[in-house]
Amino acid sequence: MSENTAMLEEQFRRRIAGGETIEPNDWMPDKYRSQLKRLISQHAHSEIIGMLPEGNWITRAPSLRRKLALLAKVQDEAGHGHYLYSAAETLGISREEMFDQLHAGKAKYSSIFNYPTLSWADMGMIGWLVDGAAIINQTTMAKCSYGPYSRALLRICKEENFHKKQGMEVIAMLIASGPKGKAMVQESFDRFWWPTLMMFGPHDAESPNSPDMLKWKIKLKGNDELRQRFIDMTVEQAHAWGLTIPDPHLKFNEQTRSWETGEIDWKEFQAVINGNGPCNHERMEARRNAHDNGAWVRDAARAYEAKHRRNGGTTV
Amino acid sequence: MSPLVAYLLSLADDRLILGHRLSEWCGHAPILEEDIALANIALDCIGQSALLYGIAAEAEGNVRTADQLVYFREGVEYRNLLLVEQTNGDFARTIVRQFLYDAFGILLFERLQRSTHAPLAAVAQKAYKELKYHFRHSSHWVVRLGDGTEESISRTQRAVNDLWRYTDEMFGAGFPEAELITSGTAVDPQLLRQEWRTSVEGIFAQTSLTIPDANTVMLTGGRTGRHTENLGHLLAEMQIVARSYPEIAW
Ligand SMILES: [Fe+2]
Ligand SMILES: [Fe+2]
Ligand SMILES: [Fe+2]
Numbered sequence: 001m002s003e004n005t006a007m008l009e010e011q012f013r014r015r016i017a018g019g020e021t022i023e024p025n026d027w028m029p030d031k032y033r034s035q036l037k038r039l040i041s042q043h044a045h046s047e048i049i050g051m052l053p054e055g056n057w058i059t060r061a062p063s064l065r066r067k068l069a070l071l072a073k074v075q076d077e078a079g080h081g082h083y084l085y086s087a088a089e090t091l092g093i094s095r096e097e098m099f100d101q102l103h104a105g106k107a108k109y110s111s112i113f114n115y116p117t118l119s120w121a122d123m124g125m126i127g128w129l130v131d132g133a134a135i136i137n138q139t140t141m142a143k144c145s146y147g148p149y150s151r152a153l154l155r156i157c158k159e160e161n162f163h164k165k166q167g168m169e170v171i172a173m174l175i176a177s178g179p180k181g182k183a184m185v186q187e188s189f190d191r192f193w194w195p196t197l198m199m200f201g202p203h204d205a206e207s208p209n210s211p212d213m214l215k216w217k218i219k220l221k222g223n224d225e226l227r228q229r230f231i232d233m234t235v236e237q238a239h240a241w242g243l244t245i246p247d248p249h250l251k252f253n254e255q256t257r258s259w260e261t262g263e264i265d266w267k268e269f270q271a272v273i274n275g276n277g278p279c280n281h282e283r284m285e286a287r288r289n290a291h292d293n294g295a296w297v298r299d300a301a302r303a304y305e306a307k308h309r310r311n312g313g314t315t316v
Numbered sequence: 317m318s319p320l321v322a323y324l325l326s327l328a329d330d331r332l333i334l335g336h337r338l339s340e341w342c343g344h345a346p347i348l349e350e351d352i353a354l355a356n357i358a359l360d361c362i363g364q365s366a367l368l369y370g371i372a373a374e375a376e377g378n379v380r381t382a383d384q385l386v387y388f389r390e391g392v393e394y395r396n397l398l399l400v401e402q403t404n405g406d407f408a409r410t411i412v413r414q415f416l417y418d419a420f421g422i423l424l425f426e427r428l429q430r431s432t433h434a435p436l437a438a439v440a441q442k443a444y445k446e447l448k449y450h451f452r453h454s455s456h457w458v459v460r461l462g463d464g465t466e467e468s469i470s471r472t473q474r475a476v477n478d479l480w481r482y483t484d485e486m487f488g489a490g491f492p493e494a495e496l497i498t499s500g501t502a503v504d505p506q507l508l509r510q511e512w513r514t515s516v517e518g519i520f521a522q523t524s525l526t527i528p529d530a531n532t533v534m535l536t537g538g539r540t541g542r543h544t545e546n547l548g549h550l551l552a553e554m555q556i557v558a559r560s561y562p563e564i565a566w
Binding site: 048051052055058059060061062063064065066067068071072074075078079081082085095120170173174176177178180181286289290291293294295296297298299300301303304307 | 345347356366407460463556564565
């Protein structure tokens with residue numbers, strides 16, 4: 001490392017420690033840049049892949065009001081993907097490159113979206129649990145050191161809160177409808193509880209990237225701390241609804257005033273993040289198909305723009 | 317069923333079924349911007365339908381709710397145009413279907429703003445604003461695709477040739493009932509035909525697309541419940557959850 005770089009890095013570290021945000025044109029260490037590209041593009045991919053499990057139920061939504069709310073939610077997720085890709089682009093990577101990484105299977109996205117949506121109650125469950133978990137992660141990340149990501153997250157979190165509220169409303173109404181509705185909710189809860197806990201990632205001890213990322217404030221809290229916050233909040237809500245948590249080892253620790261769960265099935269987690277979850281194949285296939293089937297449309301739009309630029313005309 | 321209820325249902329069904337088709341694209345569009353745009357237009361269409369079902373239910377004397385009109389009517393009771401129930405196909409087919417309808421819808425709802433049935437006039441004001449955006453979106457894409465590459469031109473022309481036979485139905489005689497037109501409640505769709513034609517020709521003139529010749533055999537039937545087979549499958553999917561649990565309040 002040259003003396004100059006060392007000095008810049010020291011300055012950079014001090015700016016971050018002083019609570020300043022880093023902007024696209026500021027100097028930054030290569031590793032900071034590459035970590036952020038990975039982080040933001042993964043988040044963008046998660047929003048886009050995340051449209052699929054919920055998109056799966058738009059055409060079957062059981063009332064006009066629910067249909068409109070679900071469609072609006074999935075559209076929000078597309079919007080989140082859109083501004084996250086833009087935030088990643090400020091670091092010098094194009095959307096096309098990010099898509100290529102995703103379609104080549106080289107980019108990760110949230111493991112939760114590799115689980116299928118099998119009943120209408122899943123639309124409530126995803127809002128309550130998955131958006132709920134995302135809010136805990138993302139409100140923390142909104143205090144991160146990179147300006148464009150932090151600002152994108154502030155905007156996203158507002159909408160995620162609305163998604164969670166809607167999800168809880170779906171669940172509350174199903175439960176209030178009687179035993180059939182409640183059974184539908186419990187069955188869905190049984191499937192989504194553990195995969196949602198996995199969303200927070202491996203235990204901190206197993207999470208190799210963390211030290212650098214903590215120092216640079218592109219990670220602000222450990223996985224376990226955020227997971228615990230989620231568990232405490234969610235267990236209380238589940239009990240309030242009279243739902244059973246699918247964990248025989250769950251117990252309340254009087255000293256820490258906190259709920260302790262049994263161990264997560266990390267073998268399942270590894271299988272899912274390595275591409276072998278129940279829906280990994282379908283999700284990737286759906287994205288690749290959308291991209292490949294759309295190639296002629298993008299070509300046509302480009303050809304049209306080129307023709308009309310050349311003719312000096314404005315596009316319609 | 318009164319002519320007014322039948323008319324309101326036909327308007328609502330057009331918007332719902334078209335919106336349903338668009339919503340099938342969600343997550344599968346050729347570009348992210350189109351995922352957002354198509355979802356947005358689908359939201360407008362279904363949102364308009366919800367308002368129209370609301371005033372149809374009211375005109376019927378609140379014997380059925382808007383949701384019951386959507387989820388518990390059979391295919392033969394639906395009154396939408398055959399055009400809007402046609403499957404998505406490729407992006408060109410979806411855009412052409414949308415464009416052919418939007419060019420009609422914008423004329424229809426512009427006039428419905430002055431309907432003597434006040435609740436309909438109020439919905440039309442909102443719908444007209446949204447339709448202006450829909451028409452801009454679909455006509456921009458017709459121009460891009462129709463003046464893009466050889467492939468996009470041929471795909472778009474194929475869609476035009478295929479969907480053209482459903483366009484006459486929009487201007488059909490006999491619907492709505494004459495009394496609704498005389499009272500100023502409804503718009504006589506026959507009066508929109510020439511303006512629609514001019515608008516479509518104006519957009520096609522900017523492209524390599526041609527309008528199918530006048531001998532095209534036209535198909536109708538949606539307004540009397542004689543649909544294509546596509547509608548049954550669409551409704552089966554749309555209604556399955558609501559009908560499986562009639563006791564649940566969603
Ligand atoms: Fe999300
Ligand atoms: Fe999101
Ligand atoms: Fe969300």
